[in-house]
Amino acid sequence: MNSYLIKKEKQPNPMTPMHLVALIDLSLFTLLSFRSGVFVMFILMIGASKVVLNYLTYIILRKYKMGDTYLAIIVAMILSLGLAMQLRLSTDVGFKQFIWYLTGLSIFLVTSSIFQLVNKRIRSIWFFYILMIILFILTLLIGKSINGAKNWIVLGKISFQPSEFIKILFVFFIASFVSNPEALRLKLGDRSASPKWILMIMVFIILGFFVLQREFGTALLIFMVYLSTIYVFEKAITFIATNAILAGSAALIAVKIMPHLQVRVDSWLNPFADIAGKGYQITQSLFAIGSGSFFGTGIGFGYPHFIPNVETDFIFSAICEEMGIFGGIAIIIMFVLLLYRGIKICLGLRDPFTKSLAFGLTITVAFQTFLIIGGVTKLIPLTGITLPFVSYGGSSMLSSFLILGLLQALSGSILREEAFEFEKIDNK
Template sequence: MGNTEKSVLKGIYAVILIMFTILSLSISGSIKLLDFGPILFGLSSCILIAYSNFIIKHFFPEGDKYLLIISAFLAQFGLVMIYRLDTSLAIKQITWFTIGIAVFIFLVVFLPDIQKFHKYYNFYIIISIILLASTLLIGSEIKGSKNWIRIGSFSMQPSEIAKLFLIFYLAGSIEKIKDLKDAFKVALPVFIAIGFLVIEKDLGGCLIFFGIFITMLYIGTSDIKYILLGITSFAGGGVISYFLFSHVRKRIFIWLNPWKYKFDWGHQICQSLFAIAEGGLFGTGLGLGHPEFIPEAHNDFIFAAICEEFGLLGAMAIILLYLILVYRGLRTAIYAKDNYSRLVAVGISSMIAFQVFVIIGGVIKMIPLTGITLPFVSYGGSSMLLNFASLGVLQKISEEGYRANG
C-alpha cells in the first residue's frame, strides 16, 4: 500500500472515530456516563473499511482503490447522522452498508469482462422498463410517489435497479448510432422509461434518467445536434407534464414560493432552509442541533441535517468528496480498455453526479424538490446496494483498464 493511501486511510479512521466519540458524548452528556454504542459503530465501520480495502488491495492490486475508500467514508457521515436521529435505523443502515461492501467485493471477484455484456443491450432496456412498470401494478405509494414495492416489512425502489440496466443498454446501443434515425431508435425506449417515472410521480428519477442519457449520448457520439434535440424533447415533455399532472405543478409552486405553503406542501423545504441557516459556517455541533424538526431528515433531507450540525464547511467537505468520487469514475472511463466499458463508466459516474445535484439542489431550493436519496449517505437499503454494485462495476473496469494499458 502506498504512503498516500495509508495516510488517507489513517485520516479517515481518525475522523470516523472522532465523529462517533463526539456523538457518544452528546448523547450521554458526561464522560462518566459515556454511551459506547456510537463508539462501537465507529470501530465496526473502521474494521469493515480496513478489511474490505485489504481484500481489494491484496487480491486485486491494479485498480483504483479510492473508489471504495471515498464511498465508504461518505457512508459514515450518513451513518453518524442517522444514529443521532434514530438508533434502530442506524442498525439497519450499517447492516445495508456491510451488505453493500460485500456486493462490491463479490462483483470485483466474480464479474466477467464487462465487454462481454455489450451484445445484450436490448434485454437490458426491456428489464429496465419492466421494473419501472411493475410499480404501477404492484407498487405502493410512499411520500407521494408510487415507485416502491413492499415485500413484508421490506420495501425497495425498482427504479434504483433500472438505472444500472439503463446504463448497460445505452453503452451497447449508442455505439451503433450512425444517423438521426438510429438516435431516435435509441432514445425512444429511454423516453418511455421516463414516461413511467412521470406517471409514478418520481420526478427525481426522471431528471437522473435523462441526465444519464444525455451525458452518455454526448460522450458516445460527440454530436451536439442529438443533445439539443434531446434537451428540446425533454423540455417539451416537462411543459406538457406541468399541465397534465397536478403533482408537477405542486412541486413548481413550492419551488417558486415555499413560504406561501410553509404549513402544508412547503413545510419540508422551509424546515430545511431554517436548518441550513441555523448551522451557519461552522454548524451547531454534532448532537447540538434539531434535525428532528426536518421531515425525512434521515432520508431525503439528510444534507440539510448535516448542514445544521456540521455547518457549511462540513457540507462543502461532503460535496468535495462527491466531486473526487465522480472524478475517479471519469478517470476510470479514460483508461478503460474498450468503448463499451468506457461508456458504462461514464454512465455510472454521471448517475452519481446527477443524483447528488438533484437532491442537494432540491434541499437548498436551487431546483424543484424531487425527493431522492443522497448516494451512500441517506438511509435506504436498495439505494446503498445499487450504489455499491455500481462502484463494483467501476472497480472491475478500472482493473481491466490497468491490465490492458500495462
C-alpha cells in the first residue's frame, strides 16, 4: 500500500507543461506591454486571454478524452511567439491575428469533435478530386491577383486563399488512393492501366492548375507530400523517380520561360548583385537574422519593418532579429516536436486511410515549415508560402487549425481503440 502511494505521488502533474506555457505567455506579453516605455494594458489583456484559452482547451481535451494533448501545448507555444511578434509589428495586425486565432481555435475544437462522424462516410477519391477542381476553376474565373499570383477569392469584405484548403483536400485525395488504389484502375478492353499512373496524371493536372495561378510554392509543397506519401506507403521507386524527373524537367523549363521564377532564382543565387532591387527582400532578411545574433536585440529594439511583407513571408526573420537565433531555434524545435507527435499518431493508427491521412497532414506542416524557413535563410529559393500558426493571415491560420483539429481527432480515435481493447480484455 505504501509503495503504491509513493508511486502515485511521484506521477508528474499533467498540467505542468501548460503551466510552463502560461508562464512564458505572461512574461512575454508583459514585456511586450512595456516595449514603448508606456504600459499598454491592451496587449497584456490579449496575453491573459490567450492563457485562459490555453487552459480551457487543454481541460476540454483531457476531460472528454479527445486524444493527444501535447499537440495543443506545442501549438500554443508556437502561437505565443508568433502572436507576440505580430503585436510588436503592429497592434492592429496583431489584434486581427488574435481574432483569427479565436476563429481557428473554434474550428479546431469543432473538427476534433465531429470528424469521427464523417470519417468513414466520405472516402471517395473522386469526391476530393472534383472538389479541388471546382475550387481551381472558381479561382481562375473570379479570383483576384495579388503579388502576381491569382490565388485569392474576394467576396465583399471577405477574402481567402483556396490553395490553403486545396492542400488539405489533396492529402485526403492521396489517402483515399492509398486505402483504395483500385478506384483508379482504368480498363481498356482486356487491358487495364495501373492506378499509380492514373494517379500521376491526375496529380500533374493539379500542378498545372497551380502553375496557371502562379502559385508555385504550394505546387512544390503538394508535390513533396505526394512523393513522400507514395514512397512510404507504396515503395514504388521507379514510379517516384519518373515523377521526379518529369517534375524537375518541367520546373527547369518554367524557370527559363517565366520571368517571375527567374527573378526568384537569381535573387536566391546572388541576392547581393541587385541589393536594392530583386535581392532586397532576402538581403534584408539575412541582415535581420544576422543582427539578432544569439539572444536578439530585444522586442521592440530591432528594425523588422525594413523587410517587405515581414508579417507574412518573413515573420521568422523578425523573430530571429528580436528574439535571437535561440528564438528561431525554439520555433524550429516546436515544429520538430509537432512532427514527432504527428508521426506517432500515424504509427498508432491501423486503418490505411487514417494512417496515410495522419502522415500526409503531418508532413504538410513539416514541409511548409521547411520551405518558408529555408527560403528566408537563403537555403532554397523563396516560395511565398506562410509559416503555420505564425505568419499573419486568416486563410493560413484557419487551414493550420483545421489540420491540427484533424490530427487531434485521429489521435482521439487511437485512444478510443485502446479503451475498446481494454474493455474486451476485462470482459474476458
